[in-house]
Amino acid sequence: xxxxxxAEKTAVRRMARIVMKFGGTSVADVDRMRRxxxxxxxxxxxxxxxxVAVSAMxxxxxxxxxxxxxxxxxxxALDVRNVEYDTVVASGEQVTSxxxxxxxxxxGYRARSWQGWQAPVKTDSAHGKAxxxxxxxxxxxxxxxxxxxxxxxxxxxxxxxGRISTLxxxxxxxxxxxxxxxxxxxxxxxYTDVDGVYTTDPRLSKQARRLDKVSYEEMLEMASLGAKVLxxxxxxxxxxxxxxxxxxxxxxxxxxxxxxxxxxxxxxxVEKQIVSAITLSKDEAKISLLSVPDEPGRAAMIFGLxxxxxxxxxxxxxxPSRQAGANISFTMAESELARAVDSLTLAKDKIGYVxxxxxxxxxxxxxxxxxxxxxxxxxxxxxxxxxxxxxxIQNISTSEIKISVLIASDYxxxxxxxxxxxxxxxxxxxxx
Amino acid sequence: xxxxxxAEKTAVRRMARIVMKFGGTSVADVDRMRRxxxxxxxxxxxxxxxxVAVSAMxxxxxxxxxxxxxxxxxxxALDVRNVEYDTVVASGEQVTSxxxxxxxxxxGYRARSWQGWQAPVKTDSAHGKAxxxxxxxxxxxxxxxxxxxxxxxxxxxxxxxGRISTLxxxxxxxxxxxxxxxxxxxxxxxYTDVDGVYTTDPRLSKQARRLDKVSYEEMLEMASLGAKVLxxxxxxxxxxxxxxxxxxxxxxxxxxxxxxxxxxxxxxxVEKQIVSAITLSKDEAKISLLSVPDEPGRAAMIFGLxxxxxxxxxxxxxxPSRQAGANISFTMAESELARAVDSLTLAKDKIGYVxxxxxxxxxxxxxxxxxxxxxxxxxxxxxxxxxxxxxxIQNISTSEIKISVLIASDYxxxxxxxxxxxxxxxxxxxxx
Numbered sequence: 001x002x003x004x005x006x007a008e009k010t011a012v013r014r015m016a017r018i019v020m021k022f023g024g025t026s027v028a029d030v031d032r033m034r035r036x037x038x039x040x041x042x043x044x045x046x047x048x049x050x051x052v053a054v055s056a057m058x059x060x061x062x063x064x065x066x067x068x069x070x071x072x073x074x075x076x077a078l079d080v081r082n083v084e085y086d087t088v089v090a091s092g093e094q095v096t097s098x099x100x101x102x103x104x105x106x107x108g109y110r111a112r113s114w115q116g117w118q119a120p121v122k123t124d125s126a127h128g129k130a131x132x133x134x135x136x137x138x139x140x141x142x143x144x145x146x147x148x149x150x151x152x153x154x155x156x157x158x159x160x161x162g163r164i165s166t167l168x169x170x171x172x173x174x175x176x177x178x179x180x181x182x183x184x185x186x187x188x189x190x191y192t193d194v195d196g197v198y199t200t201d202p203r204l205s206k207q208a209r210r211l212d213k214v215s216y217e218e219m220l221e222m223a224s225l226g227a228k229v230l231x232x233x234x235x236x237x238x239x240x241x242x243x244x245x246x247x248x249x250x251x252x253x254x255x256x257x258x259x260x261x262x263x264x265x266x267x268x269x270v271e272k273q274i275v276s277a278i279t280l281s282k283d284e285a286k287i288s289l290l291s292v293p294d295e296p297g298r299a300a301m302i303f304g305l306x307x308x309x310x311x312x313x314x315x316x317x318x319x320p321s322r323q324a325g326a327n328i329s330f331t332m333a334e335s336e337l338a339r340a341v342d343s344l345t346l347a348k349d350k351i352g353y354v355x356x357x358x359x360x361x362x363x364x365x366x367x368x369x370x371x372x373x374x375x376x377x378x379x380x381x382x383x384x385x386x387x388x389x390x391x392x393i394q395n396i397s398t399s400e401i402k403i404s405v406l407i408a409s410d411y412x413x414x415x416x417x418x419x420x421x422x423x424x425x426x427x428x429x430x431x432x
Numbered sequence: 433x434x435x436x437x438x439a440e441k442t443a444v445r446r447m448a449r450i451v452m453k454f455g456g457t458s459v460a461d462v463d464r465m466r467r468x469x470x471x472x473x474x475x476x477x478x479x480x481x482x483x484v485a486v487s488a489m490x491x492x493x494x495x496x497x498x499x500x501x502x503x504x505x506x507x508x509a510l511d512v513r514n515v516e517y518d519t520v521v522a523s524g525e526q527v528t529s530x531x532x533x534x535x536x537x538x539x540g541y542r543a544r545s546w547q548g549w550q551a552p553v554k555t556d557s558a559h560g561k562a563x564x565x566x567x568x569x570x571x572x573x574x575x576x577x578x579x580x581x582x583x584x585x586x587x588x589x590x591x592x593x594g595r596i597s598t599l600x601x602x603x604x605x606x607x608x609x610x611x612x613x614x615x616x617x618x619x620x621x622x623y624t625d626v627d628g629v630y631t632t633d634p635r636l637s638k639q640a641r642r643l644d645k646v647s648y649e650e651m652l653e654m655a656s657l658g659a660k661v662l663x664x665x666x667x668x669x670x671x672x673x674x675x676x677x678x679x680x681x682x683x684x685x686x687x688x689x690x691x692x693x694x695x696x697x698x699x700x701x702v703e704k705q706i707v708s709a710i711t712l713s714k715d716e717a718k719i720s721l722l723s724v725p726d727e728p729g730r731a732a733m734i735f736g737l738x739x740x741x742x743x744x745x746x747x748x749x750x751x752p753s754r755q756a757g758a759n760i761s762f763t764m765a766e767s768e769l770a771r772a773v774d775s776l777t778l779a780k781d782k783i784g785y786v787x788x789x790x791x792x793x794x795x796x797x798x799x800x801x802x803x804x805x806x807x808x809x810x811x812x813x814x815x816x817x818x819x820x821x822x823x824x825i826q827n828i829s830t831s832e833i834k835i836s837v838l839i840a841s842d843y844x845x846x847x848x849x850x851x852x853x854x855x856x857x858x859x860x861x862x863x864x
Contacts, residue, residue, distance in 0.1 A: 070462040072534030088530035091523035098520035102504030
């Protein structure tokens with residue numbers, strides 16, 4: 001990827017460029033679009049050059065996807081989506097972009113909509129999950145620098161053959177970040193239905209606190225591990241292009257919004273927490289293969305097979321079997337369990353395992369924090385706290401800045417609350 | 433306009449190109465789209481190269497227009513529509529085109545959607561009522577000649593500046609005819625919710641008969657005079673480019689459709705009727721200006737004023753006033769009455785009329801037939817038949833192939849039935 005060349009021109013501009021992204025619940029109806037316009041007005045009146053990226057009105061994408069599912073042939077699960085699916089579904093953002101432009105015009109602002117093919121947001125041709133290749137600085141950059149507000153349809157782009165592409169669910173975040181990178185924006189504000197990123201999901205623990213700042217890497221782990229506030233790809237992109245991201249609520253009063261959470265470089269965070277957040281991922285399932293012959297290449301065979309079937313594997317544990325050979329267990333998204341079981345059943349003789357067990361009643365609880373790099377004892381705190389509550393750890397996986405454990409579903413929320421307290425994240429103990 | 437150059441290439445092709453257009457009720461849901469696909473299958477299996485032009489799903493355009501009206505600034509009534517309106521509303525046909533393509537794919541056909549900007553359907557920039565300037569033969573022509581079915585989003589195009597344009601209500605008919613002209617199609621079949629063009633509206637007279645053939649000129653008069661089966665502009669275009677049009681029902685069984693009505697050149701109709709059809713237009717209103725000074729230039733002043741206000745005037749009658757000067761009365765669409773009254777009230781002193789009367793309770797009844805050119809007595813038959821029923825004629829206007837009279841609304845349906853019988857159009861007396 002060699003995109004976003006436009007960013008080099010930043011130096012010659014006088015006014016800051018700001019990208020503002022509004023999700024589906026923020027543009028659910030025309031009344032809510034008027035609230036969106038009030039947020040845009042704040043930035044426009046401050047003299048900034050504004051790009052607004054919008055999602056489809058809440059519920060619209062689901063409605064369009066259902067129509068496609070009814071009309072069309074089954075989607076090849078592992079292949080790219082049908083290009084007609086993209087054509088149909090992208091209409092949702094097209095409608096929002098036009099309506100938000102109209103709303104801004106009614107308030108007296110110059111505004112126009114830009115579809116993916118007009119900006120253009122150039123993507124590869126992996127329809128349904130396309131990646132943005134390039135957004136040229138022109139004509140969008142010149143347009144906003146004249147004071148015209150650009151309302152860009154999120155989630156969509158145009159492939160090299162001129163067909164409409166979509167970026168996959170949550171793709172409007174990615175559109176916003178890519179626009180910010182391409183246009184050298186001062187910041188990219190993601191307006192959503194929550195007022196920032198929390199130490200954990202407030203529905204799991206009333207002690208959850210909003211974080212003022214969180215690093216790209218932490219956010220990336222959080223997005224991958226169940227926090228739904230930002231799409232993983234958009235955080236990756238922000239990290240790669242150093243786009244200053246902010247998550248804030250469109251449900252606050254537009255004239256006195258809360259500051260939200262800034263997602264930035266680790267170096268820009270002065271007071272680093274050892275652990276910043278606890279996440280719970282419910283979309284997990286486990287397979288255990290018992291008594292796999294303990295020969296070189298068996299693990300490669302198993303995971304090669306699953307990779308060929310397009311299944312993402314996580315949390316692999318291998319241990320000696322009491323009978324013979326080794327037991328190998330691993331996790332995947334719950335939706336991929338059935339396919340994984342099918343693939344492994346077919347290959348039973350080839351792999352040579354004695355028995356297969358699968359389990360949907362598992363969840364993954366993770367503690368995340370850049371401070372782990374320089375502090376020891378994070379893991380032992382975790383295991384001790386969970387142990388004291390009698391919570392059995394089935395699998396463990398770690399990275400430089402997170403530790404994840406797989407536990408029985410029933411204990412998920414208890415584990416989150418326990419760890420939230422154990423790492424000093426509870427409201428009473430921290431700021432905000 | 434110097435478009436449709438592609439038509440010249442017809443000679444080198446082997447298979448006939450056919451354009452099939454399906455309106456909103458024919459694509460109202462995915463089930464109905466499957467019926468549409470069955471009609472397309474018939475033509476595709478016959479080895480033709482197929483273009484399908486589609487409208488938005490029934491109700492969708494109204495929904496989108498309402499959203500625009502809610503969000504946007506008031507539309508400047510006399511100017512072009514807001515380009516964002518076009519962006520929003522055109523999404524309706526985009527969705528249908530993708531879904532119909534998916535439906536055809538599910539049946540095993542190669543099919544793809546084409547949006548206005550992809551074909552491209554190049555239009556002028558009169559947004560909301562754009563006129564098609566050109567549809568190049570390529571890439572659409574090559575695509576269909578490989579056997580791929582092209583599903584074109586009707587009603588929309590792209591202006592020179594790359595913005596989405598729409599052709600105005602009913603514009604999908606125009607898209608279909610323009611495609612047929614551009615691609616040198618053998619015929620353009622307009623599938624709709626009626627099985628053809630009738631001697632009069634079957635809801636007005638049970639004696640109405642379907643016409644096998646009707647000339648472009650008759651159809652043009654019928655479309656302008658209240659028959660809603662085809663949009664006027666599409667008939668004009670068909671006449672200009674000699675596109676063989678057919679109106680037929682998508683509600684018949686796809687494997688044995690009724691023949692519908694062919695709209696063709698007058699010379700291709702062997703048995704010409706003196707009168708082919710009777711129409712009733714309810715969207716009429718009348719203004720009478722009493723005692724206008726009888727001086728040269730007063731009529732020019734009145735109608736110049738109304739033209740400047742964008743009001744289309746019809747059926748002008750001037751007669752001497754019993755008091756002084758002349759009485760001038762004229763008709764217009766009912767929706768334009770209020771504006772016309774406003775304009776004339778403002779200009780009362782300038783024009784110098786004594787009194788203005790307006791009347792919404794009027795309808796226009798017309799008899800249409802190319803046979804009028806060579807037969808006399810058509811008008812006297814009309815006046816005699818209406819007179820015998822005690823129906824008073826307020827205004828009269830004529831063209832070479834039609835006579836229209838303005839009468840009180842209450843008598844509209846009686847007048848239609850009376851004339852339908854008087855000209856021998858009743859079912860018992862004719863064929864079909």
